[in-house]
Amino acid sequence: MPRHFIIEAMKLVPKAWRFVIVIAAMFSSTSLAAKDFVKPAAQPAKTYSAHDEHTNEKVTIAADPYDTPDKAKMFSVKVHEHGFMPIFLIVTNDGDQPISIANMQVEMTTANHDKLTPTTPEDIYRRLTNPRASTEPPLPIPIPHKNVKGGVSQKERDEIESSQFAAKAVEPHTTQSGFFFFDVEGIDAPVDGAHVYVTGVDDAKGKELMYFEIVMGK
Numbered sequence: 001m002p003r004h005f006i007i008e009a010m011k012l013v014p015k016a017w018r019f020v021i022v023i024a025a026m027f028s029s030t031s032l033a034a035k036d037f038v039k040p041a042a043q044p045a046k047t048y049s050a051h052d053e054h055t056n057e058k059v060t061i062a063a064d065p066y067d068t069p070d071k072a073k074m075f076s077v078k079v080h081e082h083g084f085m086p087i088f089l090i091v092t093n094d095g096d097q098p099i100s101i102a103n104m105q106v107e108m109t110t111a112n113h114d115k116l117t118p119t120t121p122e123d124i125y126r127r128l129t130n131p132r133a134s135t136e137p138p139l140p141i142p143i144p145h146k147n148v149k150g151g152v153s154q155k156e157r158d159e160i161e162s163s164q165f166a167a168k169a170v171e172p173h174t175t176q177s178g179f180f181f182f183d184v185e186g187i188d189a190p191v192d193g194a195h196v197y198v199t200g201v202d203d204a205k206g207k208e209l210m211y212f213e214i215v216m217g218k
Helices: 003-011 015-033 121-129 154-163
Strands: 051-054 059-065 084-093 105-109 174-183 195-199 212-215
Touching: 051 212, 059 212, 084 195, 121 154, 121 174, 154 174
Parallel strands: none
Antiparallel strands: 051 059, 059 084, 084 174, 105 195, 195 212
16 A cells, blocks of 8 residues: 555544554564574585485485574573573485485484483473473373463464474485474483484385484584
8 A cells, every 4th residue: 555545544543443453553563573494405415514414325314403592592592591502404315316204214222321201292291391300201091181282372382382393205306304302301422322223214115224323512
């Protein structure tokens, strides 16, 4: 709408409502200008220091831990303060046939032989709303509990869910990426000497490739 029409329309609005309209417009502009989470652009997996390349199958998988304050800044959710370690997983297919990662499984083993599996968004929400909440598997006896999303904002939910690794396949000469979150609460220097194991990567014929082993940290 032309600016002069807006000005003329505002003149017809009672003064008591003009202030309300201006404030509402300011909040609307702020909301639109709010920075949404943007997943980092992935480079070819072999360019990352921690990677495992299967030269025969032409598939490389890399793991990039977000374990420094500078990297953590990209998340508005303070996942580190709640005991979670984001690991950016990158899968590059340099072959001429697609590969399937629909059944891909990721596990991290620390230097102290702690075996960690990725944390679900629900477990992250639970920890955010209750810092003392455990992410251990639930008891076999169902216990009523409130919705753990209740104290988590929509922006935080969107950020956590949009950052997750979600690809099911990697087309020829392309790269797929995303985050896995590991519960490392109480573990000192979880990345140093850790290994990330990736299984369940299938070639175009449905044959599973040998597992990938990525050596992390120092």
